[in-house]
Amino acid sequence: MQQFLTPKDYTTVETIFAHPGIQERLKGYNYDPDFYPRCSWLNRSVPSPQSILETVALMRAEKLSASIVLPSCNEAANIGETLEQIIFFRDFELGSIGVYDNSSRDNTREIVQAMNVPLFKAEEKGAQYNIPDEIHHKGTNLWFGIIDALRTVKDPTKHIVLFADTDVGLSVIELMQLLRVFSEKPGLKLVLPFVTRLTKRGQEDGNLTSGGRASKFTWGPMRDTLLSLYVPDIIEHPAQLAGIYGANLEFLANIDIPHGYGVETAIQTEAYISAYRNGLTANEVIQFVPCGVYSQTGQGDHGIRLMSHDIAHELMSRVNALKMLQLSDILNAKADISNSCTSAILEQLQSMESKCLSSEIPQSLSEATHIRMRRKLLADHLWKVTNGKVDRLDCHMICRVAYYLPPPGQYLKEFTKANDSCRTNGSDK
Numbered sequence: 001m002q003q004f005l006t007p008k009d010y011t012t013v014e015t016i017f018a019h020p021g022i023q024e025r026l027k028g029y030n031y032d033p034d035f036y037p038r039c040s041w042l043n044r045s046v047p048s049p050q051s052i053l054e055t056v057a058l059m060r061a062e063k064l065s066a067s068i069v070l071p072s073c074n075e076a077a078n079i080g081e082t083l084e085q086i087i088f089f090r091d092f093e094l095g096s097i098g099v100y101d102n103s104s105r106d107n108t109r110e111i112v113q114a115m116n117v118p119l120f121k122a123e124e125k126g127a128q129y130n131i132p133d134e135i136h137h138k139g140t141n142l143w144f145g146i147i148d149a150l151r152t153v154k155d156p157t158k159h160i161v162l163f164a165d166t167d168v169g170l171s172v173i174e175l176m177q178l179l180r181v182f183s184e185k186p187g188l189k190l191v192l193p194f195v196t197r198l199t200k201r202g203q204e205d206g207n208l209t210s211g212g213r214a215s216k217f218t219w220g221p222m223r224d225t226l227l228s229l230y231v232p233d234i235i236e237h238p239a240q241l242a243g244i245y246g247a248n249l250e251f252l253a254n255i256d257i258p259h260g261y262g263v264e265t266a267i268q269t270e271a272y273i274s275a276y277r278n279g280l281t282a283n284e285v286i287q288f289v290p291c292g293v294y295s296q297t298g299q300g301d302h303g304i305r306l307m308s309h310d311i312a313h314e315l316m317s318r319v320n321a322l323k324m325l326q327l328s329d330i331l332n333a334k335a336d337i338s339n340s341c342t343s344a345i346l347e348q349l350q351s352m353e354s355k356c357l358s359s360e361i362p363q364s365l366s367e368a369t370h371i372r373m374r375r376k377l378l379a380d381h382l383w384k385v386t387n388g389k390v391d392r393l394d395c396h397m398i399c400r401v402a403y404y405l406p407p408p409g410q411y412l413k414e415f416t417k418a419n420d421s422c423r424t425n426g427s428d429k
Contacts, residue, residue, distance in 0.1 A: 001057035009056055012091040013049045021085050022171050028292025036290055040283045041237055042194055043181045046290055047173040055176050056092050058183035065153065066095035066160040066179060066246075069145030071138050075166045076106040083115050085171035094179075095159075098148070099166075100125070100141035103133075120144060129415065135403045138165075139263035146252050146408040156250040156409075158186070165243035177289045178246040185287065189251045189271040193242045193291030215241045218308040219265060219315075226319045227269070230276040237282055241265065241311070242291070253409030260403075262310035269318045276322075 016022055029046045030036070036044045045051055059065075068089060072079055079099070090097060099112045102122040112119045122136040125144045142163050153159045160182050164170050174193065181191045220239025228234050241264045255270045257263060268286070275285040383390060405411070 001054065001061065004057040004060040005053060009053060009092060012088055013052050016052070016088050016172055017049055019085065019088075021081065022173060025085075025171050025173065025292055029290060036194070039236065041286070041288055043184070043287055043289045045177070045180060047177060051180065052173070052176045055180040055183055056094065059094055059179060062158070062183055062186060063155075064094075064158050064160065064179070064183055064186070066162055066175075067145060067149045067153075067249075068095065068097040068162045068164070068175065069142055070097070070099045070164055070166050071102065071141035072099055072104060072108050072112075072166050073102040074104045074106050074108060076104070076108045076111060078167045079108055080111045080115070082166045082170050083112065083117055086175065087115065087117065088172045089175060098145060100144050102136045102138075102141060120148070129411075131405070135259040135405075137259045138261060139257050139259045139266075140405060142263055143257045143259075143405040143408060146249070146257070147412055149249055150253055150408055150412050153249060156253055157248065159249040160246050161249055161252055162246045163244070168243045170244060174244060174291055175246075177291065178244075181287050181289050182246060182248070187284070188287055189248050189274060189285040190267065191246045191287050191289060192240060192268075193244055194238060194288040195240055195242050195291050213304055214307040214311060215239050218311045222312060222315050223269075223272075226315060227272050230322070231272050231282045234272055234282045237286065238288060240288075241268075244291075247271075253412075254407050256407055257405045258310070258314060258403070259405060260310050261307045262314035265311045265314040266318065269315055273318065273322055 017026075026047065031046055033044075036042060036046075038044070066089075068086065070079075070082070070086075083097075083099075086097060089095070096118070098118045098120055100120045100122065101109055101112070109119055109121070122141065122144070123133060125131070126133055126136055126140075129144070129147065131140060131143075142161075145163070146161060149159060149161055150156065160179060162175050162178060164175075178191045178193070182188055216239065219241055223239060224235050243264070245264065245267070247267060251271070251274070252267070255266070258266050271285050272282060274280075275282055
């Protein structure tokens with residue numbers, strides 16, 4: 001693999017491991033070979049200068065590239081430190097880094113620009129792709145990043161999108177940990193960190209982190225209950241929504257993306273569903289890799305409740321869609337049922353589901369213009385009809401609506417076609 005490395009690579013690795021912040025992060029890794037479990041879902045590699053050089057060489061040998069998408073909103077307190085420890089990635093010339101900012105009111109944007117990192121403003125991206133401001137959120141930023149990658153990458157099967165929250169104490173070594181697994185197993189859909197130590201910024205009690213609580217008490221039990229029927233070995237996987245993961249671009253291009261906190265749940269759920277549809281095990285589509293210390297600013301109970309709502313919504317709606325697809329396949333396979341009868345049955349079932357789960361049905365983007373106003377009116381109405389017996393905060397949570405961005409690959413084709421048509425018509429005039 002030496003032929004794929006340059007003198008600059010060795011210099012970059014030396015600089016990375018000499019950085020004080022990264023040296024501190026390395027203390028969170030356990031180098032005891034027996035510390036991490038020996039199981040098929042975990043790549044037990046821990047970061048070292050040699051492992052990073054091997055990852056760089058493997059990626060070049062496999063002709064893999066990567067995009068690092070960092071969503072931000074009022075992250076001035078964290079983003080400078082994060083970028084300082086990530087920016088080394090550019091020196092390997094394996095891909096790009098981009099911060100997608102959602103109308104920060106602090107000086108987040110100024111910090112990013114001062115560090116010479118590409119900054120993409122949500123309001124400008126929204127105007128470019130016709131996405132209403134009201135649904136600019138974490139998932140929307142990822143969607144923008146996927147679209148941008150699809151527009152520049154020649155082979156989506158060989159491109160990895162690394163998505164990370166800017167408040168998780170991330171560095172280039174975690175990113176290279178994820179990329180190493182993809183370079184060794186190119187067919188994977190998703191690689192996640194195996195978090196062994198959770199901390200909250202300024203505290204050592206991992207139980208206080210909102211991501212840890214939402215994963216343990218909502219995502220884990222619901223995932224194992226609903227998806228183990230389809231992918232039995234899923235129960236072996238850790239239940240973690242760690243705010244950092246890598247995903248194959250071709251896989252991301254073909255799934256609809258929720259705009260809010262449910263984006264990680266949606267992507268993991270779709271990966272497990274893809275395993276079921278292709279007759280694979282969970283381990284063949286999702287792998288984990290050790291992550292030393294994962295920290296986050298954390299949220300209060302209200303934030304955790306919103307996260308849990310979105311987690312439950314994503315998992316249930318996607319499993320329901322899978323059940324409908326299964327039923328459609330079964331009905332279409334019945335030789336004694338005519339096509340018209342099959343269609344009628346499916347329409348009836350969909351109508352019943354719409355009535356029972358009206359709040360679960362994604363609304364079109366064209367209806368999203370006044371999402372905040374409509375949600376407030378619904379919540380106020382609910383509070384009034386219950387004579388104030390239900391807390392206003394609960395009313396607002398009940399009235400949360402999930403908005404979906406279409407599969408990036410499909411949207412980009414339609415967007416490109418429409419814009420080409422406009423240019424052609426304009427030139428004809």
